[in-house]
Amino acid sequence: MKTVKELLSHHFCLWLLALLVANNTTMSTSEEYQTYIIHMDQSYKPASFSTHESWHRSTLASLSSSDTIYDEKTLLYSYNHAMHGFSARLTPSQLSELEKLQAHRATYPESYGKLFTTHTPKFLGLKHSSGIWPTASYGKDVIIGMIDTGIWPESNSFNDKGMSSIPGRWKGICENGTAFSPSLCNLKLIGARSFSKGYQAGGGNISTEFDYDSPRDCTGHGTHTSSTAAGSNVVGAGHFGYAMGTAQGIAPGAHLAMYKVLWAGGESDKSAASDVLAGMDQAIADGVDIISISLGFDEHTPYFNDVIAIASLSAIEKGIIVVCAAGNDGASNSTHNGAPWIITVGAGTVDRSFVGRLTLGNGLTIEGTSYFPLSILIRNAPLYYGENNISKATCAFSSLDPTEVSGKVVLCDYTGSDNSGQMEEVQRAGALGGIFSNDKFILEPEIYSMPALILQSRDGSLVKNYVMSTNSSMVKEMKFVITKLGIKPAPQVTDFSSRGPDPVNPGVLKPDILAPGQDVLAAVRADKPEMDMGMYTLATDYAIYSGTSMAAPHVAGVTALLKAVHQDWSPAAIRSAIMTTASSIDNTYSTITDQATELPATPLEFGAGHINPNKAMDPGLIYDIHFQDYVEFLCGLGYNNKQISAVIRRSQWSCRDNASDLNYPSFVVVVPKASIYPLVMNFTRVVTNIGDDDSIYQAVLDVPSGMRIQTEPNTLSFTGKGQQQGFTLSVEISEIDASVTYGYLKWVDQHNHVVSSPIVAITV
Structure with a gap:
């Protein structure tokens, strides 16, 4: 697996290496040395030093507490771009002396990440020793077709070690294109095609500045969904220290085929309906067993105007299971891809969170959400709050004075919206870190370009009360890159997941099922910057994404496992097994709650409940549906002949006068x-x-x-x-x-x- 340091510039590589690699060496008979990164206030650099490095070396050489002679090996690196400061091997006494200097701003000790699993398979109850994984041989011989943004074939998630041979029924190919050749396919990735004629006909320009004219993934989205559904096992995956463990797809034994239909064009990604239809058409022809679609169209149209619905029914008729994301609108009456022959998936949380830990000068310790990507420690920093000025208290645009907040941790009041603007303002003003209150909005990981955490409003009030009670409020300690398991309640319906009733047909419950969709770690495009850190950018080959786009491939993976165990089951039988064995109870033995309201959710939010793969393997009874049943259903909707014909692709059909539901x-x-x-x-x-x-x-x-x-x-x-x-x-x-x-x-x-x-x- 490519490491982060292989993807960064030389100087930033050194900085990150010093931050993440342990270097504990006993250099003294009385005290042990340990590596620290020291954040210094550059405004204190005397003019007599021509460079920051010469100042840093002089500072280290002047430490009186050292019982050894300072040498060139003490200073590891001097930083003057991503931050101002240096890394060095220090004893506790030397560190204590440094932290008393006026120029000292923060200490970031080296740390080791404790290995955890990437967790969603475990959260779903998948085990190597029992249950559906070994029974299904991990999805052996099943082919999942992904309709998405392409794939990054070099990712370790698509290595074919231990994979079975390509099924003889497979008719697909790996096409040649920009930065993509058929040789990149293997026993895991057995097919890759791209469809762009509709996009280009509509004025879209496939430029190497934004995308590849091939199945290669530009955005990372298709790589993420593919590895979630059927990625091979990869040890040591993580998102800049968060969620460290073994990345693995839900059906790691299954084969993958990518059908690229969505293109990056600068300001936004676009997918032409004609291209989506062509991709699905080809997937059906190639012989996939499952089609996974993590995209949709804005308009909620009747089935006869919905290309995904139409193509999906064709797939269902041929025994192909179609799994689609419900959408990220986060409102009632907003589900997408709700045709009854599609498995429509909503997004749930898992019992894992990523946090920063804050300890105040009064001893109070509070945890808040944070994805800041560096394992640093801020210690004994002044806490700033603009209590006498509303603009400063809310960290409004251009409100903070750098001379007031530089080197301090800034507290910002909740404004009723997300905190991205506040974080930009705090960073602009040169603050050391930020503390933000918010009950509803969770910022995407790439927004955390500075040390920051988001607190629940009740915890934000505790910090506010403390800072207003004293003239010398301090942040005693602030640390990051903490992954916590066993979070309760879980699962919850995520605040962004689209809810029913279905706007096209409220008589069919949608979404059908809930699956993990928040903070999902999976493979991404390895050379694409995930976030900015000052003048530098960070890249990673595994990243945390959220959305119903992440939930759908979980269900696609489960259907692959079920298909491997029950090859004769119809798509409707597999959906029935998934729905009738789902759970509406969370890990507190209460009804699944809605993340947005913290109140009990309903089937309009979670469908039949949260997916349980092991139980779905043996449901007892199934509600089966055949193609003619769907024809009868369409007749009952009052569609005219032309409209029904558009959906079922036939000029003749029959319906009973008293068609049942x-x-x-x-x-x-x-x-x-x-x-x-x-x-x-x-x-x-x-x-x-x-x-x-x-x-x-x-x-x-x-x-x-x-x-x-x-x-x-x-x-x-x-x-x-x-x-x-x-x-x-x-x-x-x-x-x-x-x-x-x-x-x-x-x-x-x-x-x-x-x-x-x-x-x-x-x-x-």
Whole structure:
């Protein structure tokens, strides 16, 4: 794996190496030496020194506490670009003497990162010794087609060590193009194509300044999603010290094929619908088993105007599973890619967080969110707060006076928006660090170009009270690059994840499922700068991204595992298994909460619940759906012949006059606001036994206030696998006090199968 230091300039390489590599050597009989980075205030440099380095050497040579003679090896590096200061091997006594100097601003001791897993596989319960991973041979012989921005084939996540041979059904190729040749493909990456005719026809220009005219990834997005779905194991991956561990895809035994349809053109990335359609068309022709799509279009259009919906139904007809991201709109009625034949994925959190730790002069220690990429320590720094000036208190644009804040940690009040502007202002003014209050907005990792952390407002108030209670408030200690596991509650629905009801068809519950989508570590374009650090930029081959784009490939990976175990299952059967075994309970044994409100979420946010791959392998019963069922569904929507033909790509079809509702593993009662109560709606469903031959399932109902639910029959008996039983679910609504209310139908047998389906009533 390429290291960060291989990707940076020579001088910055030395700086980062000094910061991250341990250099503990016993140089004295009385005290041990340790490497520190010392941040100095350059304004104190005497004019007699022509360079910063000569000043730093003189400072070290003048230390009286040294019991050895200063030599050239004491000073490691002198810095005057990314920061002003130096790194040196010092004893505790020497460090103490240095920290008393007026010019001293902060101390950054060397540190070692404790290795953790990249965690989402573990959070999903995937184990090497038992469960779906070994049973599925990690997704062996399954092919996942990624519709995305391309791929960085040199990433270690796409090495083919231990991979099985390419399945004989594969018809795809690796095309030749700019900075990409067929030789870059292997047993892991078995196909790579790009589609840009629509983009170029619309005026797009594929310039080497912004992108590659080939399947090579420019932005890193496609590389990230691909490695999440099926990346090979890579030891020692991490995001600048955060989330250190072994990076691995959900189905590391599966093959990958990339279909590049999204292009970088300077100000924004663009994807033409014609190119998306061409990519999906080629994926189907090539013989993929799964199509994963982490993109969508802004407009919510009927299925007959939605190229992703249309192409997906064609894929489903050929037995190909289609998994799509629900979108990042973060609002109700905003889900994308909601056609009922698509597995639509929302984003959840995991039980891991990245923090900075703050200790105040009064001894109070508080943790806040931080992605600052250097393991530094700020110690005994003055704390600044512009309490008598609103602009300064909120760190408004051009409000801070550098002479007032230089060398200090600045506290900024919450303004009701994200903190990126405040961070820019604090950095502009030359502050040592920043503390920001915010309950809702989490900044992207690349924004943390200075030592900074974001506190919950209640913790921000504690800091504010402290700084206002004394004239000599101090930050005793401020440290970074801390990864914490076991965070509760988790999972939560992320604040950015799009919510239902689905704007195209509220009668189908969307999203279907929740999967990890926040702070996901995966491979990226190795030579693309991830963030700026002063005059320098940092690059990495693994990075933390967030979005439903990250959630969808998790589910694509799970479907690959299920496909490997159950090769005869239809796409609908696999979706049913995923949905009916999902959990709506978090790690505090409470209902999954909404990150945005900290209140209990509903199936409009989390669908059937959070995905559980091991349980999905043995769901007991499935709700299967065939192509004709989707045709009947479209007939029931009131589409005319031309519109139906556009979706199913046929000129002739048949529909029953009394077409039943879709055999979906969830139930939605759409209640018009002018309804007269009580309102009754009946659903018919057919379930197929894929569990034990002799199984008796009993209906267990979780009924909310204002709703009455009955099943007929309430017991389903099976004597063999493949047997089907039908039932009717009757929902009576007496009243709805809120815009949504929900309960559950759970079919429970004597073999510990629990087949769970949400029953949701919504007002529209």
